[in-house]
């Protein structure tokens with residue numbers, strides 16, 4: 001099948017730089033996606049955008065170029081609940097990729113077992129209105145209760161302004177809960193203002209809640225962009241991410257978010273995104289927890 005990209009779509013950055021920051025041995029890129037290729041794994045009819053292709057081979061090449069050992073491939077919304085592209089990437093990775101799926105309540109126990117065998121360890125619930133249509137919360141809770149016995153977790157993606165409304169649902173989830181992209185704070189608001197304080201409280205009061213301190217390129221308002229060898233990119237995001245890393249060092253993950261769906265302004269150089277890490281995790285110990293210990297505990301516990 002032939003697909004036409006959403007108008008204005010930015011393709012991922014070809015030829016990223018080699019990071020100056022040396023990742024610790026065994027580092028995990030704990031948030032990335034594959035897109036299709038559409039001819040092999042068609043995009044879902046209910047999708048809200050049509051991306052460029054971003055294949056597993058291209059993802060694995062980026063992994064090796066940046067110095068990561070492993071990937072966590074998160075089901076992208078353009079594939080809906082058709083997990084074939086993500087599963088194919090996990091299966092082709094020689095055990096170096098795990099996955100996060102999107103499932104409907106109609107999924108059978110056997111299908112869940114098959115996903116587990118392929119390397120899936122979590123499901124993603126998405127509340128970002130521009131990306132998905134609403135799924136009733138009772139359906140999501142039913143899914144959470146079914147995946148809990150498998151030892152899986154729930155990944156949640158939402159906008160900071162929606163946290164108050166979603167709080168009761170999130171705190172009722174029976175599993176580890178991993179927040180995508182720090183709950184998308186508005187970094188032009190004060191770090192000690194009510195909005196970010198609520199997110200910190202969410203993590204402080206719920207020890208099962210983890211956060212990905214990813215996507216500065218999405219959250220930054222003032223930049224500068226991770227392009228042209230910029231070593232101090234996205235400065236306005238640093239205090240927010242650093243606060244989460246320092247306060248909850250055992251419950252944070254980091255990922256490139258490659259191939260960066262829906263960026264409108266620029267496409268970052270992924271090598272420079274890796275160079276962002278020491279700004280938010282300034283010590284070797286924090287870096288090891290963020291990049292190795294924490295993702296290993298969540299995705300490869302049998303090796304810990």
Ligand SMILES: O=C(O)c1cc(C(=O)O)oc(=O)c1
Pocket residue numbers: 075076077078131180218257261262
């Ligand atoms: O902000 C986004 O547009 C976005 C989209 C998706 C997805 O479509 O799955 O995933 C992400 O991590 C971020």
